[in-house]
Amino acid sequence: MTETTLAPARPEHLVERAARWLAWLGGAILAALSVMTVVSIVGRSLDGVGLGAVRGDYEMVANGCALAVFYFLPWCQLRRGHVTVDILTNTFPARIQAIFGLIGDLLITIASAVILRQLWFGFGEKFPYGSDAFRDAFGMSYKPFFPETTYELQVPVWILYAAALLGAAMMVIVGLYTVRRSWGWVRDGREGAL
Helix, strand or coil: CCHHHHCCCCHHHHHHHHHHHHHHHHHHHHHHHHHHHHHHHHHHHCHHHCCCCCCCHHHHHHHHHHHHHHHHHHHHHHCCCCCCCCCCHHHCCHHHHHHHHHHHHHHHHHHHHHHHHHHHHHHHHHCCCCCHHHHHHCCCCCCCCCCCECCCCCCEHHHHHHHHHHHHHHHHHHHHHHHHHHHHHHHHCCCCCC
16 A cells, blocks of 8 residues: 555545535435425325325425535535525626625624524423433423324434534534635635636
């Protein structure tokens, strides 16, 4: 083996790899939901033959699309894929463009941190386990008296919150990384190319 194969991956490669895999997972969720929707629609149309809709299809689509969005956001931020209004800023010098990029990355990172915080509080309200000391240590509210589930499939809601937390936490990590990357671009006086 050569020395290059033994070298650990650089942090930016790890962040990019994790964001990419999370986006692929979001895509797999959407693909599965698409297939399930087609099966459900065909089943509804063949109801007279003994087939029917997929049980809980609306629930799966609503929750699956929410998860997919959370899983796509880190990759979108990493690749600067969010919507921007750059008609005016494209006429500015490269350093000014880099400053606007840094400001945008900072704002998205702050928004991501707020979303993660609020999602954590929501998770704490739905998570039915843990002692009072455990819950206090992690900033969770009181344990719910009855664990909440989805209406039709009876999936515990805390599991959906936990799955969304994965994407929200990765979004904050990617946000911090992009702020660091943008700061380097401002320092170099150029807007980075991806």
